[in-house]
Amino acid sequence: MRILIVDDEPAMHDSYRRSFASAASSRDDALSAMAADLFGEDAAEDDNDAISFYCVHHMQGLDAVAEVERSRGGDQPFAVAFIDVRMPPGLDGKETARRIRAADPDINIVIVTGYSDFSPVEISKVAGPADKIFYIAKPFEVAEIVQTATALAQRWEADRALKVAREQLSRQVIQLEEQAAELAANEMKAIHVANHDSLTEAPNRLAFLRALGERSKQPGRFAVGMIDLDRFKLVNDTLGHLAGDELIRAICAILQETIPAGGLVARLGGDEFGLLFEAAGEQAAEMACTRVVHACSVELKVLGHSVQAAASAGVVTAGEGDNRDPIDLIRRADLALNDAKRSGRGIARLFDESMDEGVRVRRRIETGLSQAIARD
Known part of the structure; x- marks a missing residue:
C-alpha cells in the first residue's frame, strides 16, 4: 500500500x-x-x-x-x-x-x-x-x-x-437499458409488420377488422367500403407482377388522399382494399365512394408504361340499430362490390338487402318467429 x-x-x-x-x-x-x-x-x-x-x-x-x-x-x-x-x-x-x-x-x-x-x-x-x-x-x-x-x-x-462494483453495475444497467430499448423497438417493428401490408405500408386485413370492431362499439353512423381494381389481372399478365405491385401502391396513395377525413384505408389482399369512414347517411357514403372511384379512374405511369387505372366499389352503412358485426359488414360491402362489377365496373354501389338472399331468408324467419311467439 x-x-x-x-x-x-x-x-x-x-x-x-x-x-x-x-x-x-x-x-x-x-x-x-x-x-x-x-x-x-x-x-x-x-x-x-x-x-x-x-x-x-x-x-x-x-x-x-x-x-x-x-x-x-x-x-x-x-x-x-x-x-x-x-x-x-x-x-x-x-x-x-x-x-x-x-x-x-x-x-x-x-x-x-x-x-x-x-x-x-x-x-x-x-x-x-x-x-x-x-x-x-x-x-x-x-x-x-x-x-x-x-x-x-x-x-x-x-x-x-x-x-x-458501481461502475460495473452502471455498465450493466446501461446494457440492460439498451437491450430493453432494442426489445421495445423489435416489438414495435413486429407489431407494425403484423398489422401492415408489406407492399403499401397500409393497414392490413387484421388491422382493418380490429379498427372496424372498435368502431362498431361506438355510437354514430359509419360506412364500410370495398374497393377492387378493374382488369388488374390484365396488367399483371401483360406488364408483369412488378408493374402490378407499382399500380397497387399508386392506387393506395390515391385512396388515402380521397377518403373522407379521418377515414381508414387498408389493403385486404391482392388488388382489394377496405375503407372505413364516418358517414351521415347512405347517400353520403355512396357519394364518398363514388368520388374515390372517380379518383382511381386515371392514367398512371407504371415502370415506364401508361396504364389506365379503374376501380369499382361497394359500400354499406351501419347506424345505431343496424347489424354491426364486422364480418357481416364486410360481407355486405363485398356483395355491393360484386353488384358494381356486374353492372359494368367503374362505379360504386350501395348495399341493399335484395343483394343478399340469405338476409331476406333470415328476416323472414325472424318475422315468423316473432309472430309465432305473439300467437303463443
Whole structure:
C-alpha cells in the first residue's frame, strides 16, 4: 500500500520510517508466533495478510503534488498522504492538500502538525470532502500513525472495490437499458409488420377488422367500403407482377388522399382494399365512394408504361340499430362490390338487402318467429 509523506523536517521522515518499520516487524513476529502455535511452523510462513506499506517521502509540497500526479498517471495511486502544515519556503500544508485533492479525489489526507495555522474547517473547504481528511497532532505516537494508516488504507481499498462494483453495475444497467430499448423497438417493428401490408405500408386485413370492431362499439353512423381494381389481372399478365405491385401502391396513395377525413384505408389482399369512414347517411357514403372511384379512374405511369387505372366499389352503412358485426359488414360491402362489377365496373354501389338472399331468408324467419311467439 503506497503512503505519501510530506514534511520539511528530516527528523520527521525518520520518525515515520521507524514507525512503519517497527510496526511491520512487531506485526510479523506476532502473527508468525500465533500461526505457529495454532497451525504449526509451516503455516506460520504463509499466514501474513496484514497490509504492507510502501512509503514515499518528500520535503516540499510541489514535489509531493507532482508525485501524486505521476502516480495517478502510472496507475499506482497513493492510499494516504500525511502532510505537514508548515513547509517554508514552498507550498504550505493547506495548499499542498488542495492540489493533491485536485490531482487525486480518492486519496485520504492526514494533516500532521503541532501548530494551528489553519483551522480544520479552512482545510476541509479546499481539500475536502470532510470524510477524506483527518488530523494528527505532533508529536505523534507510533501506534497512532500506524493505526491511522492501516484504517485509511483498508477504507481506501474498500472504496476502490465499491467504485469498481458501481461502475460495473452502471455498465450493466446501461446494457440492460439498451437491450430493453432494442426489445421495445423489435416489438414495435413486429407489431407494425403484423398489422401492415408489406407492399403499401397500409393497414392490413387484421388491422382493418380490429379498427372496424372498435368502431362498431361506438355510437354514430359509419360506412364500410370495398374497393377492387378493374382488369388488374390484365396488367399483371401483360406488364408483369412488378408493374402490378407499382399500380397497387399508386392506387393506395390515391385512396388515402380521397377518403373522407379521418377515414381508414387498408389493403385486404391482392388488388382489394377496405375503407372505413364516418358517414351521415347512405347517400353520403355512396357519394364518398363514388368520388374515390372517380379518383382511381386515371392514367398512371407504371415502370415506364401508361396504364389506365379503374376501380369499382361497394359500400354499406351501419347506424345505431343496424347489424354491426364486422364480418357481416364486410360481407355486405363485398356483395355491393360484386353488384358494381356486374353492372359494368367503374362505379360504386350501395348495399341493399335484395343483394343478399340469405338476409331476406333470415328476416323472414325472424318475422315468423316473432309472430309465432305473439300467437303463443
